[in-house]
Amino acid sequence: MSLKEVYNIWAPFGSRWIDWVRPVPFVSINPSYVIREWIDDTIPTICYMRDYCKDMAIIIDLPAVNSIKEGIALTAFGYRPIPIFNGTNPMPNTKATTNNLLIGPLLIWGASKLHDLSLKADANPVFLLDKNRLQRYKIDPSVFDNSWDVYSQDLPSAEYFLQHGIHKILVRSDYVERDLGKILYQFQKRNIQILFTNGYEEAKKIKIKKIREK
């Protein structure tokens, strides 16, 4: 599978929401990569929801590997996974704050799963984030800082969500990170309901507090 083919499976022409698929991890995949390394390809069981919810989008904010796998799991309910990973890779053999090495292989694995599915063109999105994006600790100044934040421009606007029938956003994480919270606060102001689950409990409505700039 060429890199363009992998990308086109995650972002098939003519489907809604696919314009937000971030190309960065796809262009970083080693073109000669084939799935031969050991990948734990078990697909997790989703126990925090039972059905497709037609007015709800989901944001999964877990370590990238788990995020991709959970995104694939949610295809069983009819959701379309939209990876929005945006971290770059360091030079070979350079210590970096964030390890993106498994994202490419998992995206290829995910493409092989998505290839066999026929999701609806207007299927609601599951945006996939990498929780490790915020690892900023540098043990010394020589480390390459490839941490990153998610910004409002990386997601559709509240208006776009509402125009397309999305009135609720479910966040699946262990807690709402600061960068994501800033975006969700703006959605909440425009009357989009924010729900939260830690993956084990049913989704609950939460209120996002205004996050002040440092």
Added chain:
Amino acid sequence: MKLVSIPHDQFARYRVDAIFDCYKWDPQFLDDGTLAQHVLVITEEEYEELVRLTEALDFETREAEMFLNHHLDLAKVLALPKKISHELKKMSNYDPNRHVRLMRYDFHPTIEGKWAVSEVNSDVPGGFAEASLLPKLAIQYLAPNQYVSIDFGERLSGAIAKKIKPHGTIMFVHCTSYSDDRQVMQYIGDKMDSLGFRAIYGAADHLRFQNQEAFSILDGYQGKVDFIFRFTPLEWLKDIKPKTWEGYFDTITPSCNHPISIFAQTKRFPLIWNELAKHHIKLDTWRELLPHTTRVEDARGKSDYIYKPAFGRVGEKISIPDACGKEEYQAILKAVRKHSKDYVAQKRFISKPFETPEGEKFHVCLGSYTIDGKHAGFYARISKKARIDSSAQDIPVVIERNS
């Protein structure tokens, strides 16, 4: 000048080609695609005129910055950030022959049928792959024999290669957390790799300076650096702690751009022109093309002036009433009142919109590059609003053959 369309049924494939073959890693911004469905076509006559005007502007800019570098007392009018001002005297050893000087001048067609230049991107202009690979890709989707394009990347890589020893190491200094910075660096880095040089990618604080020479401390790539390509703006560099950045100002390691770029980067640059004229530094082309620019205080009550931040980027925080929301407009005016020295007032020009074959109208900002005084290519953006900002779209520029 005209806008032609990428065939509608081929745009999705064009977009993917742009992502994978043209380093377009940021094709979406909020609800808007950042890649235009059109191509900007200029005539050979327009091309020649733009080359002439761009090189004239560049000659004047470089004359001015060389003069200011040796007359720093005059530069106080520019109100540069204090941390940067303190380092300027280190630049007395600046030798333009040692470094690569890259700039991009933003041209706008006006309803009078003339050009207006809104600013020069003097410090860290971007858009490299969009100015090199994207036009070639677009021509494949149009009529290949009808158009030609300029390969900016060839000219930039060639200019760098002249200033560095064979197989030398180039550090591409950028904000490593931003993939949209990396895409710019990666394109030109790959070009340099293909010419036999060694490209390494790091942050501004991965360079340290000894005896005015640059050394990399990047993990796994420690050692002497033969060329610095800086994409971190100077006004961000100054905030790095601990302070390891002052060496950029007096380094003898060749660089692009050297901090000499700061004089023209501030939008307050025109405020010093009358003083420069007293010293026989002529800026006639600038005066012809740049709308009247003055201190905020001098424009109070004049409705035909807009406010621009002295160190604004990608068109942000410019007070064009019909191009920004009411809330944003009021916030800008408040900031101008509070920090007037951080802004300038500029007489508004009326941009001429161009119509696509489908009947949509777009405003155009045509960036024209120079490298060491010579014209080097184009990078353009279009927008339905008169302000070309983050929501604008990148559009390839091609030249239509006369015959």
